[in-house]
Amino acid sequence: MTVVESKSEKPAGWNRPPVIAPDGEGELLEVAMGPHHPSTHGVFRMDVALDGERVVRLKPVFGYLHRNHEKIAEGAAYIASMPYTDRLDYFCSLTNNWAYALAVEKLAGQPVPERAEYIRVILAELTRVQNHASSIGFLIQEMGASGTPLMYAFKEREKILDLFESLTGSRMMCNYMRFGGCRVDISAPWLDATRKVVAGLPAFVDEFEALLSTNEILMARCQGIGVLRPELAVNAGVSGPMLRASGVNYDIRKVDHYGIYDRFQFRIPLGDHGDIYDRYMVRVLEMRESIKILEQALKDIPAGPIMDAKAKLRGFRPKPGEAYGRIEAPKGELGFYLISDGGPNPYRYRVRPPSLINLTILEDMCLGHNVADVVLIFGSVDIVLGEVDR
Amino acid sequence: MKSVEEIKTAIEAAVPGAGVEFVSNPSPSAQHSLRLAPESAVAVATFLRDDVELAFDFLSNVTGVDWPDKEVTEKVKVTRTVTKTVDGPDGQKIDQPVEETVEETRRHVEPGYLEAVYHLFSVENKHGPLVIRMRTANRTDQTDLPSLTPIWRAAEFQEREVFDLYGIIFAGHPDLRRILMWPEFKDFPMRKDYVEPDDFEYEPTPHDEVLKRVQEHKNREQGAGNRDQEAAAK
Numbered sequence: 219m220t221v222v223e224s225k226s227e228k229p230a231g232w233n234r235p236p237v238i239a240p241d242g243e244g245e246l247l248e249v250a251m252g253p254h255h256p257s258t259h260g261v262f263r264m265d266v267a268l269d270g271e272r273v274v275r276l277k278p279v280f281g282y283l284h285r286n287h288e289k290i291a292e293g294a295a296y297i298a299s300m301p302y303t304d305r306l307d308y309f310c311s312l313t314n315n316w317a318y319a320l321a322v323e324k325l326a327g328q329p330v331p332e333r334a335e336y337i338r339v340i341l342a343e344l345t346r347v348q349n350h351a352s353s354i355g356f357l358i359q360e361m362g363a364s365g366t367p368l369m370y371a372f373k374e375r376e377k378i379l380d381l382f383e384s385l386t387g388s389r390m391m392c393n394y395m396r397f398g399g400c401r402v403d404i405s406a407p408w409l410d411a412t413r414k415v416v417a418g419l420p421a422f423v424d425e426f427e428a429l430l431s432t433n434e435i436l437m438a439r440c441q442g443i444g445v446l447r448p449e450l451a452v453n454a455g456v457s458g459p460m461l462r463a464s465g466v467n468y469d470i471r472k473v474d475h476y477g478i479y480d481r482f483q484f485r486i487p488l489g490d491h492g493d494i495y496d497r498y499m500v501r502v503l504e505m506r507e508s509i510k511i512l513e514q515a516l517k518d519i520p521a522g523p524i525m526d527a528k529a530k531l532r533g534f535r536p537k538p539g540e541a542y543g544r545i546e547a548p549k550g551e552l553g554f555y556l557i558s559d560g561g562p563n564p565y566r567y568r569v570r571p572p573s574l575i576n577l578t579i580l581e582d583m584c585l586g587h588n589v590a591d592v593v594l595i596f597g598s599v600d601i602v603l604g605e606v607d608r
Numbered sequence: 609m610k611s612v613e614e615i616k617t618a619i620e621a622a623v624p625g626a627g628v629e630f631v632s633n634p635s636p637s638a639q640h641s642l643r644l645a646p647e648s649a650v651a652v653a654t655f656l657r658d659d660v661e662l663a664f665d666f667l668s669n670v671t672g673v674d675w676p677d678k679e680v681t682e683k684v685k686v687t688r689t690v691t692k693t694v695d696g697p698d699g700q701k702i703d704q705p706v707e708e709t710v711e712e713t714r715r716h717v718e719p720g721y722l723e724a725v726y727h728l729f730s731v732e733n734k735h736g737p738l739v740i741r742m743r744t745a746n747r748t749d750q751t752d753l754p755s756l757t758p759i760w761r762a763a764e765f766q767e768r769e770v771f772d773l774y775g776i777i778f779a780g781h782p783d784l785r786r787i788l789m790w791p792e793f794k795d796f797p798m799r800k801d802y803v804e805p806d807d808f809e810y811e812p813t814p815h816d817e818v819l820k821r822v823q824e825h826k827n828r829e830q831g832a833g834n835r836d837q838e839a840a841a842k
Contacts, residue, residue: 281788286773289798327636452665452731455762468666468731539635542669542727542737553669555727558635570669570727578764607788 246274251592253282259356260603264580264592271588276581280574283607291567296322296534299567301393306569307605308390309349312341312382313547315395320476321543321554322397326536329526334399335478336519340412341382341394342545343508343515347419348375349548350459350501350508351426353600357498358430360597361439367430374422377415384408398529409516416512423505431502440495444583444595447492454579457572458550459504460599463489463496470546477545481518482511494598501600535562549573549600569608573601609735612640615662622655623648631741641725641739646753649742650780653759656728656738664728664738667760670767672774674799676747677720686712720747722776726756726763744776747799755781773798 252263261282267275287306291299303318304311316338323330330338355371379389385408386392386401394401430436446456451464461468469486471479487503489496536558544553550572557566576599584592610618612630619628619642627645644652656664687709696702722744729736744751755778757763767778768787775796778784786793795802806825811818 281786281790284788286788286797288773324637325635450761453761454764455667455760457668466731468734473734537635539633539637541635541637541639542739543637544668551668553727555669555671555725557673566671566673568669568671570671574765575762578761 244269249589251589252279259597259601262601262603262606264596266589266592268589271590273584273587273589273592276584276592278577278580280607283603285608287608288567288569292564295562296397296536296564297531299564300395301391303569304391304393305604306571306608307547307549307552307573307602309352309602310345310548311390311392312345312394313545313552315392316342316477317543317545317547317552318554319395319397320545321541321556322536324543325539325541325556325558326397326534328398328529330399330477331523331526332478332520333403333522334524336515337400337404337524338395338477339479339482339515340512340519341385343512344378344381344412346508346548347505347512348378349600350505351375351422353548354426354430354498354501357494357594357597358436360593361436363435370426370429374419377418381408381412381415384411396525396529396531397534399523399525403524409519412512413516416509416516419509419512420506423502423509427502431499436498437495439591439594440498440598441493442491443494443587443591444598445491445493446579446583450579450582451492455575456550456579457576458546458548458600459497459500460550460576462486463500464492465489470544470551474544476543482514484508484511494594497598497600533562535560540566544570547572549602549605550576569605571605571608573599573603573605577601577606609730609733609738610662612642612738615656615738616642618659618662619652619655622659623651626652628652639737639739641741643741643743646742646744649754650756650759653740653756656740657759661733662738663730663732664736666729666731666736667726667756667762668729668737669725669727670756670763670770671725672770672776672798673723673725674747674774675720675723676800678718679715680718681713681715684712684714685709721745722747722751722774724753724767724770724776751775752777752779754779755784757781772796775799 247268249266249268250263251266253261263279265277265279266273287302291302300315300318303314306314322328351371352375355368358367359365382392383389385404386394446460446464448464448466451461452466465488467486467488470476472486484507487500487507489500538558538560540555540557542553542555544551551570552572553570555566555568555570556564559565580596580599583595587595616628616630619626626648629643631641631643633640656662687707689705689707691703692706693701694704723741725739725741728738728740742753744753753776755763755767757767758780764783765787767781768784770776771778771784772786772789773796785791789797806828
């Protein structure tokens with residue numbers, strides 16, 4: 219019997235030599251987690267090398283959702299990119315709108331009326347509450363508590379999304395902010411409905427916390443896992459709740475005082491150990507602080523116009539120059555960098571995505587932990603692939 | 609925070625021969641920037657991070673900008689001497705040199721370059737942004753710049769992205785691979801002269817119109833000469 223040898227060429231890397239474990243004993247197992255792994259919140263891949271259950275290497279692989287948002291935006295008028303920013307981090311479309319509007323307003327020197335600033339704060343803080351609630355829900359889901367905690371979070375999120383829908387016409391793709399104000403004014407019934415929802419939020423957070431914070435399984439799975447040191451966090455550009463869970467006091471609402479955040483009384487929760495549990499706890503406490511801001515903003519909101527009278531809606535051409543504007547989005551520092559050449563389109567349009575940059579240190583956090591913990595550590599970063607891949 | 613001019617002075621005092629240039633930003637944002645010479649960029653960046661007063665420990669944003677070759681048309685007044693025939697004193701025609709000033713349109717090409725832009729903040733002292741930028745020598749074969757990833761880890765994925773989409777090669781980057789596009793991809797999609805692929809699909813039984821399209825596609829692939837990542841890296 220003759221053996222027919224296959225003539226087809228094998229792809230490169232087919233016959234790779236086995237990877238030997240660092241201690242010289244045994245072979246490493248290479249696993250591609252994703253892009254269809256249920257824990258990856260979409261299409262994301264981690265190439266993991268395992269020594270038994272232990273992670274010895276982890277390389278994130280991106281780009282499955284890449285559509286070159288920046289190139290598309292450079293071919294469109296400034297305002298035409300506003301609906302597209304909704305699709306970056308589709309959990310927080312309103313903060314995306316705000317970051318883009320803020321950058322353009324900086325570029326054009328465009329003031330914003332007071333009422334519009336209040337509306338922006340209210341919507342951004344509502345967004346933060348629903349984002350943190352659902353991100354915790356997903357984290358618990360990845361811990362194995364399938365469904366129930368997530369549905370508790372989604373129940374509350376649904377009330378907030380109903381408010382977004384009645385104001386902007388859409389639950390998630392809001393497309394609400396404009397350069398120099400907001401698209402439509404809020405009504406008295408909407409304000410009443412919002413006050414009602416906000417009044418119910420503290421009870422929701424209390425219940426959520428009573429069920430979770432001292433839960434034995436949650437503590438066992440989260441404490442001491444995925445520790446991120448503050449020096450590394452700052453050096454790696456980590457921002458948002460991730461950075462503050464490592465104990466670094468840096469919140470752009472307090473540092474930049476963008477919008478009208480200097481008018482509100484609120485505190486910045488900080489973590490102590492920088493592990494998953496601290497990230498969970500910082501998010502819970504941030505929800506409480508957001509509720510405080512919401513209560514103050516809903517009390518103080520003044521009457522007045524929602525668009526600056528001199529704001530240009532058509533034929534908007536900022537003078538040549540550049541600007542970088544950033545806000546504290548629920549996931550971290552969301553920035554937009556724009557260069558204008560005087561034309562109707564931005565010459566350069568860049569999104570600084572917090573989700574992508576917070577993943578820089580994913581490998582550092584995962585090394586030495588079990589595969590099952592990788593899922594949790596990854597979940598505690600809180601990313602959305604629409605923003606990672608853009 | 610010190611003004612950008614003061615930071616420039618501080619850099620020049622600390623890093624001799626730094627070659628830092630002030631770049632003004634006319635927009636209302638007034639975020640002026642400093643252009644670093646690639647040779648001294650690492651030393652300057654280390655100073656910006658480690659200086660106690662500046663302490664730019666947080667690199668927020670890294671991005672590329674493409675500035676293609678630009679044809680500049682300018683009008684210049686030129687004075688030259690021409691010989692003109694004029695009437696002489698005795699009624700004869702004579703040639704005489706006369707000076708005249710004419711407007712000439714001159715065209716020249718300003719060579720393009722790629723630019724890397726970094727936005728720095730200070731978590732320690734809560735100030736920023738400081739914008740620093742670097743230029744490559746050209747857009748074709750000398751597109752390398754020093755990597756700032758060894759100084760700020762935050763640049764790791766972002767410099768990979770700039771390499772992927774613009775083709776700037778960051779020397780000293782620990783893991784410079786494509787990040788958003790797939791590894792086999794050629795060309796750099798964020799460049800201004802990038803040509804999108806035609807919607808060509810292989811058909812097993814090409815005929816007539818399809819054959820024509822196949823030929824066009826092949827010509828295009830060969831003629832356009834897509835920028836090759838590997839060739840650029842060499």
